[in-house]
Amino acid sequence: MKHTLSRRALCISTAILSLAVTVPGLSSIALAADGTIKLGLVAPMSGPNARYGAFSMRGAELAVKEINDAGGIDGLQIELYSADSQGTPVEGVSATRRLIDEDEVDYVIGDVSSSVTLAMQPVAEDAGVLLLNAASSNPKITYAAGVGGFKWTYRNYPTDENRAFVVAKYAAEQRGFTKFAVLSVDSDYGRSAIEFTKKYLPEFKGEILTEDYYKEGEVDFRSVLAKIRDSGAQAIIMYGLADTTPIIARQMVELGLAGKVTLVGNGEFNTEKTIKSAPTALEGAVEAAAWLPAWDSPESKAFVEKFTTTYDEAPNNHAYVHWDTVHLLAQAIHEAGGNDREKVREALSKIKYKSPVGEVTFDDHNQARLPMILLQIESGKPSIKGAYTAEIEYPAQ
Amino acid sequence: MFSTIIEQIVNGIVTGSVYAIVAVGMTMIFGVLRAINFAHGEYYMLGTFGAWFAVDYLGLSYEASIIVGLLSTIVVAYVVGRLVMQRMVGAPAEAGVLATLGIALVLQNTVILVFGGGYKFFSGGYIEPLSVLGFSLAGQRILILVVCLLVFIGLELMVTYSRMGKSMRAVSQNVECCEVVGIDVPKVVLHTFILGAALAALSGVLTAPVNVSVYGGMGELITFKTLPIIIMGGLGNVRGTFFAAMILGIAESLVATYVGLQFRDTVGFATLILMLMWRPYGLFSTQARF
Numbered sequence: 001m002k003h004t005l006s007r008r009a010l011c012i013s014t015a016i017l018s019l020a021v022t023v024p025g026l027s028s029i030a031l032a033a034d035g036t037i038k039l040g041l042v043a044p045m046s047g048p049n050a051r052y053g054a055f056s057m058r059g060a061e062l063a064v065k066e067i068n069d070a071g072g073i074d075g076l077q078i079e080l081y082s083a084d085s086q087g088t089p090v091e092g093v094s095a096t097r098r099l100i101d102e103d104e105v106d107y108v109i110g111d112v113s114s115s116v117t118l119a120m121q122p123v124a125e126d127a128g129v130l131l132l133n134a135a136s137s138n139p140k141i142t143y144a145a146g147v148g149g150f151k152w153t154y155r156n157y158p159t160d161e162n163r164a165f166v167v168a169k170y171a172a173e174q175r176g177f178t179k180f181a182v183l184s185v186d187s188d189y190g191r192s193a194i195e196f197t198k199k200y201l202p203e204f205k206g207e208i209l210t211e212d213y214y215k216e217g218e219v220d221f222r223s224v225l226a227k228i229r230d231s232g233a234q235a236i237i238m239y240g241l242a243d244t245t246p247i248i249a250r251q252m253v254e255l256g257l258a259g260k261v262t263l264v265g266n267g268e269f270n271t272e273k274t275i276k277s278a279p280t281a282l283e284g285a286v287e288a289a290a291w292l293p294a295w296d297s298p299e300s301k302a303f304v305e306k307f308t309t310t311y312d313e314a315p316n317n318h319a320y321v322h323w324d325t326v327h328l329l330a331q332a333i334h335e336a337g338g339n340d341r342e343k344v345r346e347a348l349s350k351i352k353y354k355s356p357v358g359e360v361t362f363d364d365h366n367q368a369r370l371p372m373i374l375l376q377i378e379s380g381k382p383s384i385k386g387a388y389t390a391e392i393e394y395p396a397q
Numbered sequence: 398m399f400s401t402i403i404e405q406i407v408n409g410i411v412t413g414s415v416y417a418i419v420a421v422g423m424t425m426i427f428g429v430l431r432a433i434n435f436a437h438g439e440y441y442m443l444g445t446f447g448a449w450f451a452v453d454y455l456g457l458s459y460e461a462s463i464i465v466g467l468l469s470t471i472v473v474a475y476v477v478g479r480l481v482m483q484r485m486v487g488a489p490a491e492a493g494v495l496a497t498l499g500i501a502l503v504l505q506n507t508v509i510l511v512f513g514g515g516y517k518f519f520s521g522g523y524i525e526p527l528s529v530l531g532f533s534l535a536g537q538r539i540l541i542l543v544v545c546l547l548v549f550i551g552l553e554l555m556v557t558y559s560r561m562g563k564s565m566r567a568v569s570q571n572v573e574c575c576e577v578v579g580i581d582v583p584k585v586v587l588h589t590f591i592l593g594a595a596l597a598a599l600s601g602v603l604t605a606p607v608n609v610s611v612y613g614g615m616g617e618l619i620t621f622k623t624l625p626i627i628i629m630g631g632l633g634n635v636r637g638t639f640f641a642a643m644i645l646g647i648a649e650s651l652v653a654t655y656v657g658l659q660f661r662d663t664v665g666f667a668t669l670i671l672m673l674m675w676r677p678y679g680l681f682s683t684q685a686r687f
Binding site for chain 1: 404411412516518520526533535607609610612614618649650657658661662
């Protein structure tokens with residue numbers, strides 16, 4: 001008897017749930033009534049990227065606490081739900097489904113890894129739930145968003161394309177480089193950054209003389225560095241792994257490239273540890289980052305201090321972008337005049353949000369126009385050279 | 398153009414020296430045990446970690462850290478040799494594969510558990526560049542070259558003249574006969590194993606200053622680079638290993654320069670396939686020894 005009852009209850013609840021999901025307006029009205037906003041966070045809480053997930057969670061938590069302590073968004077408190085993507089697309093999809101179906105969240109922030117975010121996009125689209133990405137850099141995500149297809153995907157993070165453009169522009173215009181060698185990691189990240197560099201480099205009269213990609217774990221760069229030396233390149237465009245940078249830098253010293261050829265790109269050129277490994281090779285190196293703790297703005301400094309006192313650890317880039325994205329969402333909900341998904345989405349498209357790195361607006365691909373922070377190593381210390389924004393040239397539809 | 402080729406050949410010889418020191422240990426272990434030691438790269442890693450620990454935690458000089466790296470690896474190799482490798486004598490080949498793969502996982506993960514999975518930074522060694530014959534090389538690389546030559550001269554002398562060396566050759570030829578004439582096979586196995594592991598550690602300690610990054614998984618790639626070398630050299634063949642390592646080092650260097658860095662690892666694996674197809678007994682033997 002009990003068995004049949006529970007089965008009937010299940011049928012009815014499923015019917016109501018599916019009705020609620022298929023009619024987005026209905027569900028948001030129903031959820032708004034209880035006075036909370038349900039926000040889901042998908043991040044790698046376990047697996048090899050667990051560190052990034054932990055930072056993301058803490059950044060989001062801190063922002064939620066700040067907003068709730070200040071009285072919520074027009075009186076509505078935010079409730080944060082988290083789900084583990086383990087850094088894999090399969091787990092990311094089921095985590096997203098869990099948040100949407102079981103926790104009934106209205107907004108999802110996630111994931112760090114681009115391949116997970118790409119897999120989450122159709123899930124959020126089908127459910128009509130806002131997917132606000134805060135940390136994935138693959139350009140494809142917003143190529144396929146907004147007028148490109150997925151209406152519910154937004155990204156508040158600069159892409160590899162932004163990065164490549166900004167670095168190429170700075171290297172050419174500020175440093176006067178025209179002859180480049182490529183030495184990047186052989187991965188989607190390393191190769192796509194070079195692909196976009198090639199898209200923009202002709203604008204700055206730059207040419208690529210040699211092009212090489214290294215495998216993860218490679219330790220011997222003497223041959224390729226000798227080739228680069230003989231090619232006459234002025235700079236090496238490197239989108240590489242943080243742990244390989246010191247190896248390359250040291251071998252640059254060994255082959256007499258230090259001080260003659262400059263590293264430009266991304267790969268933790270600016271950490272104390274890397275600079276110490278080969279100060280002469282890294283002098284003058286140019287790197288682009290979405291954010292860094294040394295960024296000089298009062299809001300950013302206040303965040304670093306608050307995060308450090310709360311968690312006993314300095315924040316990284318992932319903590320910052322998730323903290324910032326929760327605040328961005330809160331402003332969108334406020335501007336929408338309440339917890340209505342459709343209106344929040346429209347508010348987001350029109351938003352002018354003042355972030356610690358500059359004003360954020362979204363283009364017609366739902367991609368935030370965000371600056372990249374450029375820094376240059378001077379006398380063994382990273383020195384911030386300013387924030388540069390790049391308008392993406394989307395391929396024709 | 399010509400000087401570029403010469404420079405790349407010099408680079409290849411330096412890379413080959415690193416491979417040679419690791420590979421010769423593996424080939425000797427194969428000789429006495431008929432088992433590929435899949436954990437061989439882990440001893441390379443252990444040596445490096447020992448030296449890194451000595452420099453970073455104990456504040457010792459690089460020279461002293463070489464000793465610490467070697468000794469700590471010898472201790473581990475003794476334990477593994479006693480508990481595992483000695484039991485491999487006469488065991489089927491699958492047992493050796495499983496046991497050494499297992500040891501590789503245990504060693505790797507123990508190091509990760511103790512020291513964390515992140516990359517460590519090795520400071521120390523002679524990294525200042527010197528100019529030799531017009532080429533710029535770190536002093537450390539010249540040290541590696543010299544040590545490699547000394548190791549091979551030493552090994553040649555040992556297997557030719559010393560009692561232990563002769564026993565090693567005997568065990569690699571016929572285990573049953575050795576037992577009949579009173580050679581202590583388990584002891585020879587243990588000694589060969591410790592020697593091989595210590596050589597891998599030596600290679601690790603010597604390359605750490607130029608490779609800079611130290612991490613738990615660093616041994617894996619070394620194991621896989623070593624496989625084609627010992628097969629090219631002829632399994633169990635010390636002299637063959639030396640020349641095979643140099644050939645692979647130079648070939649990799651030329652491919653990295655003229656084809657592309659991303660194809661570098663392809664050289665080793667392509668060699669492995671070609672060797673297994675045409676000369677599975679090695680470049681320097683006319684027939685299979687095993």
